[in-house]
Amino acid sequence: MSAFYQLDFEKPLSALEQEIAEAQGRFDREFPSRSPTAGLAPEAALDPLGSVTMLDPQAQRLLARIAELRESHRRQLAEIYGKLTPWQTVRVARHPARPQTRDYIAMIARDFAELHGDRRYGEDPAIVTGFARIGPHKAMIVGHQKGKETAEKIACHFGCAHPEGYRKALAKMELAAKHGVPIVTFVDTPGAYPGLGAEQRGQAEAIAVNMREMSRLPVPIVSVVIGEGGSGGALGIAVADRVAMLQNSWYSVISPEGCAAILWKEANEQTNSAAAQSLRLTARDNLSLGIIDAIIPEPVGGAHRDPRGTADQVRQWIVQSLDELIRKPVQELLDGRYARFRSMGSWLEQAPSAVAADPMPAD
Amino acid sequence: MTKTATRTWQEVRPQRRAAIPEGLWLRCPGCARMIYRKHLEANLHVCPECHHHYRISAAERVDQLADAGSFNEMFTDLAPADALNFKDLKAYKDRLIAEQIRTGSSDAIKAGRCFIKGRQAMVCCLDLTFMMGSMGSVVGETITRAIEHATPDPALNKPGLPVIIVSCSGGARMQESGLSLMQMAKTSAALARFDDAGGLFISVLTDPTTGGVTASFAMLGDVIFAEPKALVGFAGPRVIQQTIRQELPDGFQRSEFLLKMGLVDRVVHRSNLRTEIARVIDYTGK
Numbered sequence: 001m002s003a004f005y006q007l008d009f010e011k012p013l014s015a016l017e018q019e020i021a022e023a024q025g026r027f028d029r030e031f032p033s034r035s036p037t038a039g040l041a042p043e044a045a046l047d048p049l050g051s052v053t054m055l056d057p058q059a060q061r062l063l064a065r066i067a068e069l070r071e072s073h074r075r076q077l078a079e080i081y082g083k084l085t086p087w088q089t090v091r092v093a094r095h096p097a098r099p100q101t102r103d104y105i106a107m108i109a110r111d112f113a114e115l116h117g118d119r120r121y122g123e124d125p126a127i128v129t130g131f132a133r134i135g136p137h138k139a140m141i142v143g144h145q146k147g148k149e150t151a152e153k154i155a156c157h158f159g160c161a162h163p164e165g166y167r168k169a170l171a172k173m174e175l176a177a178k179h180g181v182p183i184v185t186f187v188d189t190p191g192a193y194p195g196l197g198a199e200q201r202g203q204a205e206a207i208a209v210n211m212r213e214m215s216r217l218p219v220p221i222v223s224v225v226i227g228e229g230g231s232g233g234a235l236g237i238a239v240a241d242r243v244a245m246l247q248n249s250w251y252s253v254i255s256p257e258g259c260a261a262i263l264w265k266e267a268n269e270q271t272n273s274a275a276a277q278s279l280r281l282t283a284r285d286n287l288s289l290g291i292i293d294a295i296i297p298e299p300v301g302g303a304h305r306d307p308r309g310t311a312d313q314v315r316q317w318i319v320q321s322l323d324e325l326i327r328k329p330v331q332e333l334l335d336g337r338y339a340r341f342r343s344m345g346s347w348l349e350q351a352p353s354a355v356a357a358d359p360m361p362a363d
Numbered sequence: 364m365t366k367t368a369t370r371t372w373q374e375v376r377p378q379r380r381a382a383i384p385e386g387l388w389l390r391c392p393g394c395a396r397m398i399y400r401k402h403l404e405a406n407l408h409v410c411p412e413c414h415h416h417y418r419i420s421a422a423e424r425v426d427q428l429a430d431a432g433s434f435n436e437m438f439t440d441l442a443p444a445d446a447l448n449f450k451d452l453k454a455y456k457d458r459l460i461a462e463q464i465r466t467g468s469s470d471a472i473k474a475g476r477c478f479i480k481g482r483q484a485m486v487c488c489l490d491l492t493f494m495m496g497s498m499g500s501v502v503g504e505t506i507t508r509a510i511e512h513a514t515p516d517p518a519l520n521k522p523g524l525p526v527i528i529v530s531c532s533g534g535a536r537m538q539e540s541g542l543s544l545m546q547m548a549k550t551s552a553a554l555a556r557f558d559d560a561g562g563l564f565i566s567v568l569t570d571p572t573t574g575g576v577t578a579s580f581a582m583l584g585d586v587i588f589a590e591p592k593a594l595v596g597f598a599g600p601r602v603i604q605q606t607i608r609q610e611l612p613d614g615f616q617r618s619e620f621l622l623k624m625g626l627v628d629r630v631v632h633r634s635n636l637r638t639e640i641a642r643v644i645d646y647t648g649k
Binding site for chain 1: 446535611
């Protein structure tokens with residue numbers, strides 16, 4: 001479990017984790033035929049109807065101890081994750097072992113046919129696109145990829161796509177729309193890449209065109225924010241009929257560090273935390289602001305502790321959403337999508353009469 | 364998420380404040396020559412010597428662009444709210460009131476119908492003097508309403524209007540976080556419908572246009588004009604420099620650079636803006 005990378009707020013668990021590992025090691029050494037690697041989990045061995053009575057008392061005591069430690073670990077983990085601060089949530093969303101688009105494709109999709117390139121400038125590995133089957137549905141999958149190994153991370157610019165990535169995404173989405181295939185997007189980016197080439201090739205234009213075109217593609221579109229939903233770079237593939245966020249992901253106009261650097265004049269642990277709080281970037285905040293439609297729960301301790309469990313939830317939500325959306329006539333679908341974004345925002349509205357009765361004082 | 368205003372204009376004491384510092388003479392940041400203020404104003408706030416385009420407020424922009432007395436301001440009933448209860452070193456609520464008092468505007472935009480050289484148009488001008496022209500819910504909603512108002516509808520026998528948006532903005536407003544972000548999708552979606560209905564949209568980029576404004580309506584013009592030497596980009600130069608850790612080339616992200624990269628249609632001097640807009644309106648038959 002997160003042996004290489006530990007979040008600071010998970011530190012209280014490390015002693016416990018070590019104790020579990022030691023006890024487990026002892027059990028394995030002393031009772032090799034009973035060790036989990038021999039095919040029997042300690043929990044199973046404790047089953048009163050099972051084989052526990054066949055073990056000698058020392059083995060029983062050790063197993064009981066391991067089970068106790070695990071239970072305590074589970075409880076503490078649930079407690080820590082039950083009250084994550086927004087900044088801690090951001091840290092979980094960035095956990096290096098958190099599943100990425102390619103992991104979800106492997107776990108929830110079948111028969112993935114990857115398609116490359118924007119036919120204009122190049123191939124951007126920071127956005128993955130291709131046909132796949134999810135449950136009973138055909139789909140065009142479009143998702144940010146941050147990369148796992150160093151080489152992949154560098155090629156993907158850590159999930160920061162270039163204009164060619166956004167144009168590739170749009171080209172494949174248009175292909176899907178032409179053939180009536182629904183679109184599923186996975187959002188996981190700190191933001192679109194801020195670099196020389198990206199500006200030269202029209203980063204802003206690429207994102208803007210994606211948003212305009214996605215708003216009128218005549219097929220169902222569903223989006224899941226699986227990790228980071230950083231600003232326009234995220235929204236560039238997230239103008240959808242239904243948008244969900246994983247429980248420990250974030251979605252906002254700017255990263256907490258970026259916001260802290262501008263509004264607090266410096267980014268450090270404290271200002272980042274304050275910015276994360278102010279930005280209301282958690283799944284629950286976004287749901288209450290009407291920006292997303294659903295929160296997909298993660299297993300206790302975050303998606304990185306149980307990728308399969310998370311993927312099952314994600315698949316369920318996608319299949320269920322597509323089930324509903326594909327029944328809708330195209331015009332109803334498009335009107336719904338327009339209305340979804342049209343209603344967003346918060347402002348005060350003065351009755352025109354009040355304005356007339358209370359004119360702005362002159363200089 | 365519409366609420367009724369609890370504050371009224373009586374609490375807001377406006378002060379007229381030009382984007383240019385006070386004083387009879389000023390030094391041009393372009394050529395360092397001393398310019399007589401009256402001359403600058405008469406010259407549309409463009410340096411008569413080096414043609415440096417000064418930043419101007421939305422009110423001044425409207426005055427310059429519209430035929431005299433033709434501007435009919437709309438959507439003025441919208442005022443910003445603080446749905447997030449945002450607080451950095453200063454609370455967003457207090458920041459808003461301070462900006463409203465300082466500028467006399469309720470938010471960073473002016474929109475309405477007007478005539479430009481006798482051609483009717485819907486004009487939206489972002490206001491750099493109000494929180495760096497940043498786009499929050501009010502700016503997004505105003506632009507969306509303006510676009511919807513200008514969208515032709517044959518069923519209602521409504522001819523529609525050309526839309527002209529003059530952008531100058533630091534980007535999406537951080538203090539409204541996700542709600543600001545969604546204004547990008549909202550305005551872009553409105554432009555998609557406008558486009559489907561055959562509307563003409565002319566986007567005018569002025570110094571500076573960056574972030575979420577560039578990455579939404581500003582780059583979606585049927586025709587995109589840019590004022591000379593305006594800074595236009597997605598990421599700010601400082602962020603780019605920090606990312607790539609090398610000096611940026613001269614003139615990077617300026618209008619002339621964008622022209623060379625094929626990202627804008629024309630670089631237009633402020634004194635020609637009305638003529639150029641009118642010309643495109645005529646060519647497209649709107």
